[in-house]
Structure formats: structure tokens, C-alpha cells
Amino acid sequence: MSLKEHKSIPTLLLLFVALVWGSTFAIMKDSLGRIDVNSFLAWRFIVAALIMALLRPKAFRHITPNFLLRGIFAGLLLGGGYIFQTFGLTQTTVAKTGFITGLYAVFTPLIAAIFFKHHISRIQWGAVGLATIGMAILSFHGLAIGHGELLVLIGALFFALHIIGLSRWSPDRDPYALTMIQMATVGMLSLLASLKGGFHAPHDQGVWAVVIYSALFASAFAFIVQTWAQSFMAATSVGIILTMEYIFAAIFGIALVHEHLTWRIGVGGICMMAGLYLVILFDESSPNEPSTTHEKIA
Secondary structure, X not given: OOOOOOOHHHHHXXXXXHXXXXXXXXXXXXXXXXXXXXXXXXXXXXXXXXXXXXXXXXXXXXXXXXXXXXXXXXXXXXXXXXXXHHHHHOOOOHHHHHHHHOOHHHHHHHHHHHHHOOOOOHHHHHHHXXXXXXXXXXXXXXXXXXXXXXXHHHHHHHHHHHHHHHHHHOOOXXXXXXXXXXXXXXXXXXXXXXXXXXXXXXXXXXHHHHHHHHXXXXXXXXXXXXXXXXXXXXXXXXXXXXXXXXXXXXXXXHHHOOOOOOXXXXXXXXXXXXXXXXXXXXXXXXOOOOOOOOOOOO
């Protein structure tokens, strides 16, 4: 029996990817106190792009000028998502960052409905309502939303725009090469953004370890596993497994950063996860519509 036929193997690998992605929120939070956000992201994604280029140099053969342009534009959207998300992480908790980031799966069908007239079912509207309630419980302090939560929310919006862009630009193109271009674009965007305050190298071995970990495991390895799994598993199944990322983020936040599991995080997180699961389980996307399953490198 091949690995593809034995679904427990890809399922376990995808769960490991979700665990790695969930861990990055807690691991990065400490490092971001010792290096600025843009410098960290630049190192992370440039290293990831170099790793992918070394692992599969033949991918360059698939890159045409038109392909490169689309990959760069998708990378700019992805970079916007990571920059806002990571700045938000410095100002709010790991658990909140994880759950709010998951809103990209809710934003995607809403944006598609507004701009491309895609149908939204009652189930999807219910999911939006649940996620909105969860977001309010997690983020609002009185009548105002927290600054960190707002930044993460904007990041989730960029991730949703990125999904929609990929759904229209990636069919019949090499996903490996496309992702390599996007990683390089995110790295260069972050590098340019860091120039105003100064581009810095990691000051100690601890930050270098986080850069290598996030580049190698949370980016290059995670993407290779997801791409391989999605070549024979349904996008819905992959999406459901990968939503464990946000549960793992909360767990690592408590275990590594010593965050407290408050009633807001518990109730708000449950509402948002319920909404997210409904979106994925009842995803009615046609082949030409954006799937809520995202190749997000957390």
C-alpha cells in the first residue's frame, strides 16, 4: 500500500504541519522582543526561498515573465498579511493572534461574494455570525477593539485577498515555483520595509534558531507536505486538519509564553473555531471559485 493510499500517514504529517504553524506564534513572540518585525520576516522568508530553490532548482524552468508578475503580486498580498499579523502579535496574546488569523477563511467567501458575485449559503452566513461573535469576545475592550487585535484582523483580510488572487492566478501553474516566488517577494518586501529603521541581523543564537526553524519547518517543509497531500486529498479534509493550527497556537501560548486561559479566549476561540469549521465543511466553491483552504505559511 502506497503512502497516498494509507491516509493516516498524510493526516499525521498535516497534523505535524499544524503543530509547527501553531508553535511559531509562541516561539516568534519572544524573539520579536530582540529583533524588529520587518528584519525578522526578511530573514525568515529569504532563507525559506533559498531553501526551496536549493531543494528544487528545476522549478525555475516554469517561471515566465507573466508567471513571475503574478507571483510577485500574490507575494505582496501575502507579505501584507504577515507584516500586519506579526506586528499584531507583538501587541496581543498568542492565542488571540492564532484565532483571529483564522478569520481569513471567513473573509474569503465574503470578499468573493462582494467582488465576484459568488453565492453565500445560509450555513456560511451562520459561520460568519459565529466568527464575528467570537471576534468581539476576544478583541473588544469596552467599545474599542484592541490595537494588536486590529492589526491581526487586517492581516487576516490580506490573507483572504491572497487566497482569492491565487485561485485566479495559480491554475495550471507550478505551485512550488509560485510559492518560491511569493516567499522571495515577502522577504524582499520586509527587507525594504526595514530600511527606514535599519535592517538588522539576529543578535543572538536564539533568534537565529527561530529564523531557521520558521523558514525550514514552518515554511519550506510545511508547504512541501501540504502540496503533496493536496495532490490526492480533498481540500476540505486538508483544511479541517490544518485548522488545528489555532488550537495548537493557544496551547503553546499557555505552555511557552505562560499566557492565561481566560474565559474570553475560551468562549471566543470556541465560537471562531465553530465558524471556521462550518465554512470549511460546507465549502460550496466551484473549481473556478476560491477555496477556503489556504497555503498559508504561519
